[in-house]
Amino acid sequence: MTGKIQRKFFLWSSLIMITAGLFLSVVLYFHLKNLLTFEVKDKAHLVFAQVDAVQSYVRKVLRPTMYAILPRNKFVLQAMSTSYISRAVMERMNFHKDDYYYRRVAINARNPDFEPDELEMSLIKYFEASPQLKLWEGYKKIGQDEYYVMARPVRFDKSCMYCHGRVSDAPREIVNIYGDKRGFGHHPGEIGGLDIVALPVQSVVMQIIGTSFSYALMVFAGGIFVLAVLNVSFKSLVVNDLRKILDIFKTYFNYDYKPRKLTEQRKIDDEIDEIIYATQGLAKYLKEVEEEEKRMLLKMQHSEKMIAVGRLAAGLAHEINNPLGVILCYAQILRSSLEDEQQLKDMDVIIKHTKMAQKVLTDLLNFARPKKAEKTKLPPEEVIAGLASVFKVQADTRQVKFTTRIDSPLPPIIADRAALEQVLTNLFLNSLDAVPPDKGHIELYVYADGNSNLVFGIRDNGPGIIDEDMDRIFDPFYTTKEPGQGTGLGLAVVYSLVQEMDGDIRVKNDGGAVFEILLKTKQY
Ligand SMILES: Nc1ncnc2c1ncn2[C@@H]1O[C@H](COP(=O)(O)OP(=O)(O)O)[C@@H](O)[C@H]1O
Numbered sequence: 001m002t003g004k005i006q007r008k009f010f011l012w013s014s015l016i017m018i019t020a021g022l023f024l025s026v027v028l029y030f031h032l033k034n035l036l037t038f039e040v041k042d043k044a045h046l047v048f049a050q051v052d053a054v055q056s057y058v059r060k061v062l063r064p065t066m067y068a069i070l071p072r073n074k075f076v077l078q079a080m081s082t083s084y085i086s087r088a089v090m091e092r093m094n095f096h097k098d099d100y101y102y103r104r105v106a107i108n109a110r111n112p113d114f115e116p117d118e119l120e121m122s123l124i125k126y127f128e129a130s131p132q133l134k135l136w137e138g139y140k141k142i143g144q145d146e147y148y149v150m151a152r153p154v155r156f157d158k159s160c161m162y163c164h165g166r167v168s169d170a171p172r173e174i175v176n177i178y179g180d181k182r183g184f185g186h187h188p189g190e191i192g193g194l195d196i197v198a199l200p201v202q203s204v205v206m207q208i209i210g211t212s213f214s215y216a217l218m219v220f221a222g223g224i225f226v227l228a229v230l231n232v233s234f235k236s237l238v239v240n241d242l243r244k245i246l247d248i249f250k251t252y253f254n255y256d257y258k259p260r261k262l263t264e265q266r267k268i269d270d271e272i273d274e275i276i277y278a279t280q281g282l283a284k285y286l287k288e289v290e291e292e293e294k295r296m297l298l299k300m301q302h303s304e305k306m307i308a309v310g311r312l313a314a315g316l317a318h319e320i321n322n323p324l325g326v327i328l329c330y331a332q333i334l335r336s337s338l339e340d341e342q343q344l345k346d347m348d349v350i351i352k353h354t355k356m357a358q359k360v361l362t363d364l365l366n367f368a369r370p371k372k373a374e375k376t377k378l379p380p381e382e383v384i385a386g387l388a389s390v391f392k393v394q395a396d397t398r399q400v401k402f403t404t405r406i407d408s409p410l411p412p413i414i415a416d417r418a419a420l421e422q423v424l425t426n427l428f429l430n431s432l433d434a435v436p437p438d439k440g441h442i443e444l445y446v447y448a449d450g451n452s453n454l455v456f457g458i459r460d461n462g463p464g465i466i467d468e469d470m471d472r473i474f475d476p477f478y479t480t481k482e483p484g485q486g487t488g489l490g491l492a493v494v495y496s497l498v499q500e501m502d503g504d505i506r507v508k509n510d511g512g513a514v515f516e517i518l519l520k521t522k523q524y
């Protein structure tokens with residue numbers, strides 16, 4: 001089976017191979033063409049050097065010698081004309097027609113064969129337009145074929161004027177041979193014609209193109225072979241292992257393919273994308289597990305502590321409860337026989353404090369004794385309404401504002417009514433202790449959080465709970481109240497009751513303390 005990553009790899013590597021092949025052959029083409037230019041340029045210079053040598057010999061040696069031995073006005077074309085002699089010599093060298101050709105052309109030439117053709121004329125015009133230029137070279141098409149052309153202007157100097165100036169000054173022989181029309185009337189410095197060498201390059205250029213093309217083909221063929229080898233090794237080295245990793249993920253970890261948020265949406269194109277996605281899923285999962293583990297550990301530590309304290313308290317309560325009962329009983333008997341006002345008052349203090357001690361013990365036993373929950377179907381609105389009437393009376397006596405808020409409709413829960421009422425009552429009493437006496441406000445509310453939880457909450461506008469206390473408020477006997485004011489058992493009881501209901505407690509500060517009890521609606 002071909003993997004998507006393998007297909008991608010194959011596509012990309014072929015693209016790279018093809019591009020590299022094309023690039024190399026283009027480079028090769030230009031390199032070879034450069035070499036060719038170098039070669040032909042050299043050859044063209046050599047031809048010009050030959051022409052120069054011949055002409056210089058004529059001008060400096062042959063012609064003066066002839067003038068010296070010939071009578072005045074005598075002119076021997078074959079031994080004295082630079083153009084004639086250089087053409088004659090170069091014609092003898094021109095036998096390699098395939099190698100190059102040389103021409104010396106002149107405007108209004110004495111021999112009409114040496115009139116400039118179209119290309120030559122355009123070059124003469126070019127030199128006339130830019131007098132500082134001494135040479136032109138480059139590739140040109142002549143007829144059907146490509147040539148490398150090198151040309152230079154031929155300018156008349158003073159020594160040329162004898163034969164090319166006025167007809168009356170010219171040697172008789174020249175007028176006799178060529179007539180008095182062509183080749184006269186020139187001035188020193190004027191461009192009279194052109195030396196031009198052209199080297200055919202057509203076949204070499206074709207060869208270069210052929211070589212570059214076959215080079216490209218070679219790279220391509222080699223590339224395909226290399227690709228095939230790479231493909232096979234890529235499959236065995238990478239793709240197979242990637243598949244194994246993916247299989248492991250699929251077997252042991254059900255990673256979710258669907259991104260949760262739109263911003264997380266990414267394209268899953270190939271195996272690597274899939275592995276990245278699966279790894280992200282795994283990392284998230286591990287993080288969640290770690291956090292859950294921490295929470296569970298804390299919860300367990302706390303419940304261990306509660307159980308231990310509960311056992312201790314239960315034992316202790318029994319030991320104290322009986323003597324307290326005896327004290328109360330005898331105190332009441334004694335009271336009935338008293339008449340003195342002061343003694344009656346004192347006895348009342350004893351009875352009041354004994355009752356208070358009994359209340360603490362009842363709380364302790366409530367906290368410690370495993371209770372049998374009586375679960376019934378409870379409409380949350382009804383629970384709130386029942387409690388509200390009681391809370392309202394208590395709030396009124398302290399001039400505290402009390403309100404309720406109920407999101408409707410709400411699903412019913414199945415729970416122990418007494419336990420739930422006890423929890424909310426304990427929270428309410430704490431709030432009542434916490435709020436400022438004249439401006440106090442306590443709210444009792446319930447809503448469904450959309451996560452199959454019903455949330456009962458009590459919110460007050462008291463001072464809230466300081467951060468250091470947050471971890472301790474649920475501990476039994478932890479209280480910040482004056483001795484005799486609080487037992488520190490209220491929230492411990494709340495905690496154990498909520499645990500029994502399989503619920504959760506949240507505490508936060510939000511303009512006061514907010515306690516929320518989360519009870520599952522689905523599981524019942
Ligand atoms: N609504 C509240 N606002 C501020 N502090 C609170 C509130 N409820 C509880 N507490 C803090 O938590 C402590 C423990 O509460 P609790 O277990 O009910 O014991 P007690 O009420 O006997 O002190 C309290 O002493 C108080 O410091």
Ligand SMILES: [Mg+2]
Pocket residue numbers: 426429430486488489490491
């Ligand atoms: Mg309390």
